[in-house]
Amino acid sequence: MEALEQPAAAAPQGEVGRSRERVEDDALLRGAGRYGDDLAVPPGTLHAAVLRSPHAHADIRSVDVTRALAVSGVHTVLTGEDVRNWAAPFPVGVREPMEHWCLAVDRVRYVGEPVAVVVAEDRYAAEDALGLVDVDYGLLSPAVDAEAAAAPEAAVLHEGVGSNVVSERHFHYGEPEDAFAAADHHVSLKVRYPRNSCTPIECYVVLASYDVAAGAYDVSANFQGPFALHSVMARALQVPAPRLRLRTPADSGGSFGIKQGVFPYVVLMALAARKAGAPVKWVEDRLEHLQAASSATNRVSTIEAAVTAEGRVTALRYDQLDDCGAYLRAPEPATFYRMHGTLTGAYDIRHLAVRNRVVLTNKTPTGLNRGFGGPQVYYALERLMQHIAATLGLDPLTVIRRNLVPPEAFPYRAPAGSLLDSGDYPAAVELAERDGGLAELRERRDAARREGRYYGIGFCAAVEPSISNMGYITTVMTPEERRKAGPKNGAVSTATVSVDPLGAVSVHVSSTPQGQGHRTVAAQVVADVLGVPFESVTVNVELDTQKDAWSIASGNYSSRFSGAVAGAVHKAATRVRDRLAGIAAGPLGVAPETVRFAGGRVHAGADDGSASMSFHRVAGAVHWAPGTLPEGEPGGLRETAFWTPPELAAPDEGDHINSSLCYGFVFDYCGVEIDPVTGAVRIDRYVTLHDPGRILNPQLVDGQVRGGFAQGLGAALMEEFAYGDDGSFLAGTLADYLIPTSMEVPEPVILHMETPSPFTPLGAKGVGEGNNMSTPVCIANAVADALGRADIELPLTPARVRGVIGIDEPEPPAGLEPAAAPRGGGSGLRASDSVTMPAPPETVFHRMLEPATLAAIIPGCHELEATGENAYRADVTVGVGMIRARYEARITLSELDPPHSLRLSGVGESAMGSAEGSARVRLTALDDGGTRLDYDYEAAVGGKVAAVGARMLQGAARVIIGQIFTRLAAELGGGQPSWWRRLADRLRGLVGRGGGRS
Amino acid sequence: MKPAAFDYARPATRREAIELLAGAQGEARVLAGGQSLMAVLNMRLAEPALVIDITGIDELHYIEERDGALCVGAATRQAELAAHPGLAERVPLVAQALPWVGHFQTRNRGTVCGSVAHADPSAELPLCLATLGGEVVLEGRRGRPRVVPAASFFQGVLTTDRAPGELITEVRFPLAQAQTQYRFTEVAMRHGDFAIVALAAAIRGEQVDLGVGGVADRPVVRTLPAGDGLDEALNEFAWALGAEDDAHATAAYRRTLVRELGRQLITEARPC
């Protein structure tokens, strides 16, 4: 992808607005960061490993920890029974009878759900014992697909609720029916947004201890907020909030929303520490993280627009189904309501009807994920805008332009309640069109198309909300329910600025950054206010709920730093400044209002030549000489500011909700070319324009844009948490869950505009999430344009794109038709084969019923013991290549029809997960006195093996099951593949080098 | 994700390594580059009693030409082979394929023989070995070393002709033949990922040996006409591979790539 010259901005006067190199970087570049796993631990700290469910849906009949406790180094095992004794289920956002505990107490509802915690002297020993916790599961049918799970006949996860649909709300704004009745066109689209995650490179870390005397828990965790969840954790631990001391480390290895989901593990490890009587540390590993940490909500949307002949949209109708996984974990169903006020996007559409349904399925619970709620909404809305253009034969940009909120309308109240604070959308679009070179891209597209190549251009206009209203989630309740519960609203941010006896300035913010450079920007803001050098300001971002100022909105989410937290910093610093001005006014002989702070000095007036005192001298007086201070000045210098915007009201009786304080504007377009053979999507150019209000540090803003773009690109092209039909998780490693690398991420053309927000102290808005919202759909629109098709689906993998282009296969040659048996989805494995036995069917049949034969033919079978007629239990070690798994298996022979057919079945559990298989065996006498044994098998593999080995399961199953029957033939004294098989091989011509598939 | 306990041995000679392996009754694993084995151990997908580290065996650390083949010892890293002077002329197919093998960092430690031993059906080096008609040298406690043609060495997913007590001591890549062009290409989800389809071709005149990885349960090679009849032959080959769906690609897509990319690869290499 080629780069464009980007216009340089004028250099700002003060610190704010400058691309300061970050104060964070020196330590991080030297390896001196202090992340969760780097913190010192108390002497005697033990280490935890979590036993997780291999099943998507099962009752827990019993948990036996006897064997696990016998492992050297193991101290204790926390089970559901302990959790029931000491804790309570987490509070849930909707009023339905369902319980979510930090550990499964009676039923598991997703693969990876915690079932027990082993605590040992080190992590190695803890893992040694995981496989020795004996759990007896009673399998239940899973509900996996969102739409199927919402149907009445689906297996129900929470029986008390009686349905998997745990929330359904209808909303109505304006007169959508009238608008649809009057419209020239109705255009609709059904889209699916997949499960994915912004997956930080650092996983969860928790270090917990329990003070038995005080009945208090002390926990360090790389939690990111919102600290409203502190209340959720304290309630689950059944302690008053001060008895859950929660601290966050100075550095965090990325979060992107995901580390909100560590909160159940804070509770879990607190309980493990209590059980162990010692501090307990847990470092989540990557396999745990991918399968069970958190996920974006997958959504099925049907969206319909009422459109005039000119392409003006007069009304929208959304029917949305959110799949929140196995439990409605706080703050869900926030994925819906974070965007609720903004469902009309950047458009002036006055009429809106919405149906929101939340369905639970046997998948990992969902939670915050950068862009939260935005990718889902814009994937529907902006795909629809593109589809409207395609349907009406209009240019997509024309349709966008005809519907944008006009600049004179700001602040603009959207029909569902968002108060769009500022912007000039048409000007932004024009700027992007000009400076991003849209005309040139169009020429390229036309040229490519003349040559028959697939080239498309996609657009996306998006409003990027920031600074969430803590009350938006209550929109899920009816007005009546809200009246009973009491109002929730606002977004309190916090900052403390203090000056020490030597005049050095310290700042503390409760914003728990994960790489965004909050320390740098806070120092820039304070340096400007106090007129001190940037380098002299020290910023601390660790948070300790027992000592620091915080509130429920504290934390790092909804891009709230630049608008809200930096504003609170400004407010606190201003208070310090005003006090110092009062102190300096006397000695300088001027009124406090004329005192000016610059260059490390306190000046009497505007002119640098005016009388002045050094900053540290003035500040020092509050510590060293409080007796000299003016009356009313209390001495000491530490100011904590809280700030909450009045615009963030609770939802009203009409369900209007201003879900966020600020609304930036993002306008993206891109040109893509698709390889007609491989289906690979190449980004030719990606242009992204942002209006994030006032820009505090341009380099950091661009960093946010690039990072969000890379994640959006991943969501568009490759990332997906795939599940099998049986609920098995299939993206268990970073070789299965595909994150873009430097080879896949092109450099976007970044353009800026600055329309300050009237609602934040510095005029800044959030900027961290826009591309997570805009990029997936922008690329999807370009692909839709290139292919002239509406039926595209994320992620746009090469195979999927090529499938849309069309695969017109020549017929298979005779004898090579693929097996007729359809394969099961996910980890479902099926195949057929045949082996010749050197004995008549009667002998073969008879021998298969003998335990000695079974023990000999089942690979790696030890200790086969009869448990009933034709029923056995055995230890079976199976494997391919270097991989081995030891299963405790139950083997049965059934459907006996001697000497014609029988069924051989096995079910096994191992530390690596569950496996089951069943083979139908048919025996046919051959002329030579032998037998042809045909078998068809179906197998399913769950747990870790399915999660990490999905790519090879089919082949591995073939190897292992094939072994059973070739061993049987060997036992009977032969072992040649059947004559027809050999013939088929010859026909296939696979006897040459490289061999075939016999 | 920590390995289960195992005994560790670092033999100094080939003989010692073979003795250990043969004495372990299938309960040992050979640690060479460790780029597959260590991940398997960390995930506890295997819990061997003994890990035999062969990285310190100098006599297995070599790249040499012998009897028309480039012979690579079991302790030789992929990066060392990539940097071997003249590789692009002596075994051009391997030179073309190596950049597709994992990443810079994993090639630094991963060994050539280790990749062959692991027999991942999508791996590039087994595909090259099969396409070129190379050989694998296996040594057990008794008897002479077995020299097994790649064609019979690869037997299925992660499954080979190696007996549990045998050590792969060497692989042999036949040197480039006159009048033959070698081509390698691959489609993967990301750079460095396991191939959805990998194609290796040795094209000489009117014939081509085409190897396909990532589709069947092992690399599969066929001799096809390079000119007339190529499309029919590719189609038959594509179907014969028995492609299956997985999370990242469908069977039809894999067959299509074999046909269409295979044609591209072969026709672009041939002078018009």
Add this chain to the structure above:
Amino acid sequence: MLKIEANDSHRVTLTLNGRERSGNARPRTLLSDFLRHELGATGTHVGCEHGVCGACTVRVDGVASRACLMLAVQADGRRVDTVEGLAGDDGPLSDLQAAFRRHHALQCGFCTAGILNSCADFLGRERDPSEAQVRDMLSGHLCRCTGYTGIVRAVLEVAAQRREQRQEERDDV
């Protein structure tokens, strides 16, 4: 031949960033864990423990390697260089580290240590790398924050600076 029983502790002595250090490891102890928890060199980060993310990349005898795919006992007697050694104690940042800071090539910094080690090895071998080569080398690392732009720019800039420096040194001679 060296043999260590599964539960025995072996004294591993290596040269960490130029200094001899030793500690105890069992056969199964991963090099990443040994560096972090036994030697206290926590600058090496662990992101996946299956060799994909690259966060734990260190240099063993100068060669960029995944520390999670090596046993501590394999590093016995070897030279291991980690991020802590890139700048001297109390010394200024190295050219590579300074370029990363200038180009905003890190945000959370968790993947950075591994990337710096790969770059240190790579730039020692490739003195005049193209952007494509740099991106190819970096593709063995996952960064979730930066979109890689700043990293690519920093590496290319350092390569260019070092080229100029060498040219100046030659001119001086």
